[in-house]
Amino acid sequence: MAADLFAGIDVGSTTTKAAIIDRDGRLLAEAVDKSGYDFAGAADRVFAAALAAGNLERQRVGKVVSTGYGRRNVAFADESRTEIFCHATGAYFHFPEALTIIDIGGQDNKIIRVNAQGERETFAMNRKCAAGTGAFIEEIAYRLGLELGELNAMAEKSEHEVSIGSFCTVFSCTEILGLLRRGAKPEDIVKGVFRSVVKRVIEMDTIAGKVVLTGGVVAYNPIIATMMAEMLDGQEVVIAPHPQVVGAFGAALTASRL
Amino acid sequence: MAESKIKRLQTTKLMKKVMADHFYELDAAMKAGSPKIAWCTSVGPAELLRAMGFLVYFPENHAAILGATRLATEYIPVANAIGYSPEICSYLTADIGAYLKGFTPLSKAYEGIESIPKPDVLVYNTNQCRDVKDWFEWYAKRWNVPCLGIESYVNVGEVTETHVAGIAGQMKKLAEDLTAVTGNRLDMDKLAEVVDMSRKCSDLWRDVLEMAANKPTPLTFFDGTIHMGPAVVMRGTQVAIDYYETLLDELRQWVKDGVAAVEGEKYRVYWEGMPIWGKLRENAELFLRLKTAVVASTYCNSWIFSALDGKDPWNSMARAYTELFIVRDDDYKEEYFLKMKEIFDFDGIIFHDARTCPNNSNCRYGLPQRFQEKTGVPFVTIDGDLNDLRCYSEEQAITKIEAFIEQLGERK
Numbered sequence: 001m002a003a004d005l006f007a008g009i010d011v012g013s014t015t016t017k018a019a020i021i022d023r024d025g026r027l028l029a030e031a032v033d034k035s036g037y038d039f040a041g042a043a044d045r046v047f048a049a050a051l052a053a054g055n056l057e058r059q060r061v062g063k064v065v066s067t068g069y070g071r072r073n074v075a076f077a078d079e080s081r082t083e084i085f086c087h088a089t090g091a092y093f094h095f096p097e098a099l100t101i102i103d104i105g106g107q108d109n110k111i112i113r114v115n116a117q118g119e120r121e122t123f124a125m126n127r128k129c130a131a132g133t134g135a136f137i138e139e140i141a142y143r144l145g146l147e148l149g150e151l152n153a154m155a156e157k158s159e160h161e162v163s164i165g166s167f168c169t170v171f172s173c174t175e176i177l178g179l180l181r182r183g184a185k186p187e188d189i190v191k192g193v194f195r196s197v198v199k200r201v202i203e204m205d206t207i208a209g210k211v212v213l214t215g216g217v218v219a220y221n222p223i224i225a226t227m228m229a230e231m232l233d234g235q236e237v238v239i240a241p242h243p244q245v246v247g248a249f250g251a252a253l254t255a256s257r258l
Numbered sequence: 259m260a261e262s263k264i265k266r267l268q269t270t271k272l273m274k275k276v277m278a279d280h281f282y283e284l285d286a287a288m289k290a291g292s293p294k295i296a297w298c299t300s301v302g303p304a305e306l307l308r309a310m311g312f313l314v315y316f317p318e319n320h321a322a323i324l325g326a327t328r329l330a331t332e333y334i335p336v337a338n339a340i341g342y343s344p345e346i347c348s349y350l351t352a353d354i355g356a357y358l359k360g361f362t363p364l365s366k367a368y369e370g371i372e373s374i375p376k377p378d379v380l381v382y383n384t385n386q387c388r389d390v391k392d393w394f395e396w397y398a399k400r401w402n403v404p405c406l407g408i409e410s411y412v413n414v415g416e417v418t419e420t421h422v423a424g425i426a427g428q429m430k431k432l433a434e435d436l437t438a439v440t441g442n443r444l445d446m447d448k449l450a451e452v453v454d455m456s457r458k459c460s461d462l463w464r465d466v467l468e469m470a471a472n473k474p475t476p477l478t479f480f481d482g483t484i485h486m487g488p489a490v491v492m493r494g495t496q497v498a499i500d501y502y503e504t505l506l507d508e509l510r511q512w513v514k515d516g517v518a519a520v521e522g523e524k525y526r527v528y529w530e531g532m533p534i535w536g537k538l539r540e541n542a543e544l545f546l547r548l549k550t551a552v553v554a555s556t557y558c559n560s561w562i563f564s565a566l567d568g569k570d571p572w573n574s575m576a577r578a579y580t581e582l583f584i585v586r587d588d589d590y591k592e593e594y595f596l597k598m599k600e601i602f603d604f605d606g607i608i609f610h611d612a613r614t615c616p617n618n619s620n621c622r623y624g625l626p627q628r629f630q631e632k633t634g635v636p637f638v639t640i641d642g643d644l645n646d647l648r649c650y651s652e653e654q655a656i657t658k659i660e661a662f663i664e665q666l667g668e669r670k
Contacts, residue, residue, distance in 0.1 A: 069653055081664065082661040084657070120665045122630070122636065123661060123665070127641050
């Protein structure tokens with residue numbers, strides 16, 4: 001059987017993602033799993049899971065490109081690219097115009113600007129700090145005893161959002177303790193946490209053109225897109241299709257062009 | 259671990275000897291009580307000190323050795339604990355921390371040396387930062403020796419006669435104060451001679467660095483951080499001149515033979531900011547793998563003092579130590595990058611935002627963005643530090659550098 005499909009594996013700091021596409025860039029299957037301590041094992045698992053999800057045979061997959069922090073741990077990849085490259089490639093495929101791509105990941109954020117031709121102009125990553133990343137949200141959820149999956153719905157209910165001013169995750173937790181003592185409602189705190197994420201992200205770099213959000217955090221918390229649009233004064237903010245696997249999708253597109 | 263592909267110049271062996279001689283000479287002077295020893299900041303008035311008969315020791319060189327041997331991060335917390343913040347110069351904190359623990363890497367490298375050389379006087383110039391003064395004052399109090407210095411200007415646009423006169427006046431006063439330490443008056447003929455030798459060293463060092471204008475370059479920023487040693491600690495001596503003549507000969511031969519520091523050189527970038535001393539080898543190898551030559555840096559250029567002139571030692575020293583990049587305003591810095599781009603023809607700039615060294619982190623006031631807008635030269639900023647590896651995320655830095663080189667590839 002001739003290989004007619006391509007795969008991308010994105011081994012991120014928190015989760016590992018796989019995307020399988022055809023020659024036209026159609027996403028046929030995807031899978032996500034925790035990265036854990038064994039990046040090579042996680043890559044094997046998500047690739048197998050994506051094949052199973054799409055009911056696809058391994059032989060049909062020709063080239064594979066890996067990306068993410070664990071990109072060099074994917075033994076079956078033909079080549080690797082950085083996640084900056086792959087997120088830009090994946091997002092530009094969906095929106096072929098001048099873009100600012102904002103990826104909110106588990107442990108880092110990226111802001112990538114591409115021109116109308118899809119060439120990267122600049123990129124920035126968060127400094128070595130978890131503020132504004134998924135890790136920040138996870139820590140706050142843990143402190144409040146909330147499930148990650150319920151945060152978006154809670155924030156939607158907020159009527160009196162509170163302000164969380166600290167840069168530091170630990171200081172934010174202390175600030176939240178003070179807010180709780182003064183009777184703040186959990187939903188208002190959660191919305192304040194999302195506001196803090198958006199603030200930390202948009203202060204990282206200049207944001208121009210259409211904004212495309214990617215990553216697991218916006219996949220589960222789309223309220224971030226709404227809040228970001230409000231804060232960017234009406235600039236268009238969209239969530240990429242299959243936001244959590246945009247990096248893997250970009251890697252698969254790259255594989256199809258090798 | 260795979261064998262390193264870093265190419266080493268033969269002259270590196272000579273440098274090891276030159277540096278060993280430097281430290282042994284200081285050690286012998288300390289033990290004998292003569293000649294007197296002056297500590298000096300790296301871009302301080304070394305010529306004056308040598309002309310007055312001092313042997314000169316540079317604590318920044320010592321702190322960089324602590325960084326390069328990856329011991330700095332162990333000693334920085336010792337200084338933090340006595341009140342020196344982790345946010346201030348990690349040369350200062352590493353050096354003081356090591357001293358408090360009775361450690362010097364010199365003992366490991368040079369048999370028989372048990373400690374850093376105790377000074378008879380400490381002499382600073384705040385042209386680079388205020389931290390050097392705080393650093394020297396700590397030792398001065400501890401040993402009850404004089405701490406003298408020059409208070410420099412900051413954010414200088416054009417260097418004017420007023421600047422020069424102000425600094426030259428301080429230098430003359432400094433000479434008088436040093437007379438009290440040595441008991442000898444300054445011999446102006448000797449000063450002229452030392453200034454001329456320092457200028458010669460500076461010119462040779464500039465010629466060495468400009469060999470990187472060749473394509474492919476025979477040396478990189480990482481080689482520069484090693485070979486700059488004599489320009490820092492021995493400028494004003496014949497030893498430094500001889501050293502750079504030898505190095506220059508070897509580099510010219512490499513160029514003639516087509517030897518590339520980076521095999522298959524594909525991209526050329528400029529490094530702006532301090533080295534990450536504890537990661538020099540890793541970073542050198544990363545760029546080798548990416549077929550990218552880091553062809554030049556502001557940092558290595560910092561020991562080029564083209565204004566020095568023995569015919570007018572006071573004014574020329576004042577000008578040379580004021581017209582340094584670190585003393586200048588951002589307009590000057592933008593022009594400087596443009597000049598470097600013309601010489602070295604690089605594709606992009608890597609800005610190192612060193613957590614504890616704001617004066618050498620030129621990415622904090624919008625300069626990279628302004629420069630890119632004006633010239634189209636792309637940049638990336640990596641977060642790190644000169645000595646404190648707690649401030650450095652290696653994985654993130656690798657990703658940023660790789661992504662930057664990918665970006666350069668999209669443009670070629």
